[in-house]
Amino acid sequence: MIKRFLQKVFTKRTKAHLAIEQADASDTSAAKKIPAKVHNINKSLISQAALKTCDGLQKEGFEAFIVGGAVRDLLLNFEPKDFDVATNATPEEVNRIFRRSRIIGKRFRLVHVLWGNETIEVSTFRGHHLAEGDAKTADSGRILRDNIFGSLEEDAARRDFTANALYYNPAKDEVLDFHNGVADVNAKLLRMIGNPTTRYQEDPVRMLRAVRLSAKLGMKIAPETQAPIAKLVDLLQDVPASRLFDEMLKLFLSGHAVESVNALRAQHLHHGLLPMLDVVLEQPLGERFVMLALKNTDDRILAGKSSNPSFLFATLLWHEVLAAWQTYKNEAPPIPALYMAMNEVIASQAEKLAIHNRYTATMKEIWAMQPRFEQRAGKRPFSLLTHPRYRAGYDFLLLRCESGELPMELGEWWTAFANAEGEARTAMLQADSNPKKRRKRNRKKVDASKSEPNT
Numbered sequence: 001m002i003k004r005f006l007q008k009v010f011t012k013r014t015k016a017h018l019a020i021e022q023a024d025a026s027d028t029s030a031a032k033k034i035p036a037k038v039h040n041i042n043k044s045l046i047s048q049a050a051l052k053t054c055d056g057l058q059k060e061g062f063e064a065f066i067v068g069g070a071v072r073d074l075l076l077n078f079e080p081k082d083f084d085v086a087t088n089a090t091p092e093e094v095n096r097i098f099r100r101s102r103i104i105g106k107r108f109r110l111v112h113v114l115w116g117n118e119t120i121e122v123s124t125f126r127g128h129h130l131a132e133g134d135a136k137t138a139d140s141g142r143i144l145r146d147n148i149f150g151s152l153e154e155d156a157a158r159r160d161f162t163a164n165a166l167y168y169n170p171a172k173d174e175v176l177d178f179h180n181g182v183a184d185v186n187a188k189l190l191r192m193i194g195n196p197t198t199r200y201q202e203d204p205v206r207m208l209r210a211v212r213l214s215a216k217l218g219m220k221i222a223p224e225t226q227a228p229i230a231k232l233v234d235l236l237q238d239v240p241a242s243r244l245f246d247e248m249l250k251l252f253l254s255g256h257a258v259e260s261v262n263a264l265r266a267q268h269l270h271h272g273l274l275p276m277l278d279v280v281l282e283q284p285l286g287e288r289f290v291m292l293a294l295k296n297t298d299d300r301i302l303a304g305k306s307s308n309p310s311f312l313f314a315t316l317l318w319h320e321v322l323a324a325w326q327t328y329k330n331e332a333p334p335i336p337a338l339y340m341a342m343n344e345v346i347a348s349q350a351e352k353l354a355i356h357n358r359y360t361a362t363m364k365e366i367w368a369m370q371p372r373f374e375q376r377a378g379k380r381p382f383s384l385l386t387h388p389r390y391r392a393g394y395d396f397l398l399l400r401c402e403s404g405e406l407p408m409e410l411g412e413w414w415t416a417f418a419n420a421e422g423e424a425r426t427a428m429l430q431a432d433s434n435p436k437k438r439r440k441r442n443r444k445k446v447d448a449s450k451s452e453p454n455t
């Protein structure tokens, strides 16, 4: 009943809005218009696909702007990694204009316009204001609210930071700036639009975004934007797992993960981010391992290489697996105990953090390979080399060695073994299968989670 009433009200408002929107061009009187000679955007950094999308919409009489992170990056003279376009055309209208496009999303209906292998995300201007209400109403209203179409000015006001609320019109080579974003970008300041406390309450993920974007862009968080974070940290607990996961992937794969995690820790935001990450970071060995893994990922990304999220998550949770494994070894032989530990850690993370199944399978493979690196006799090392995930398993092993969990010698042995050929390889094995040493190893029942290697 209430739902139907709300639907009616919202449909009415939406239609009314659109009628107004489409009759007149947006009111831009509240915006500063920044001309090319001031903003200095290098047009060659803009994707042709984004330009064609804006052009296609404008030719049909709609407004269209490149918006969000792309404009901010262009002002900073970085090449944007993706382009978003905002328009007053409805998703259906956008879909009709571009042959290769599709409407996506249930809650936020967006259009993906495809050009070759590039995708431009087109969203209709959205409004965001709900009548004042208690948190619960606002929360349940969020879905509806976010899908209300609005004016250009409202669209700017619902964005998070001033630097992210800039609209670039390629036809005029002009930036529209409602919130003094260009000045903030120039001053390298990340400033929340509106009342920061309210905006964090509306969406606590904005706290993580502040930290991530400031690390990535080398921008300082403005003092009034920074101040409320400390007391609002707990709000992150209520964020749906899937959003937290997406935000975390962005953070860890930004090329600035080490800086971001350090900043999150400084603000105590990491508690809400990854259950148990705080625990891991508080153990010296765990911290060293996680930070090395993040550094490794940053280096790869900044060098233009890809980085596998499964590998990263496997590293983030490894010390949890080690601790659980240690416990299960009291009940079961080492390998079944390891599987029990892996399943437990994944299950406990899944409650809060939706690590997709496609990642967990690979994480388990990487973990399950680890004890096999400690077996250096007989045919086993040969079969490990042919494992489809050998490379990831080996990289993981090296991190364990570098963090001090295992002696460097073990990693070096595998490097040499993989590079050796024919007899030299076999010779390495024979050296290791010395019966005296094997007996010793069996007797001691070396625990893979401790730093004792099978030497």
Ligand code: ATP
Binding pocket: 067, 068, 069, 070, 084, 158, 159, 160, 161, 164, 165, 203, 205, 206, 209, 250
């Ligand atoms: P990145 O360069 O990492 O992609 P971005 O700012 O472009 O950063 P996106 O997640 O791509 O981040 O979002 C695009 C735009 O959507 C942002 O620039 C901002 O205007 C708006 N936006 C995204 N998330 C939020 C949010 N939680 N609250 C308000 N506005 C948001």
Ligand code: MG
Binding pocket: 068, 069, 070, 082
């Ligand atoms: Mg973006």
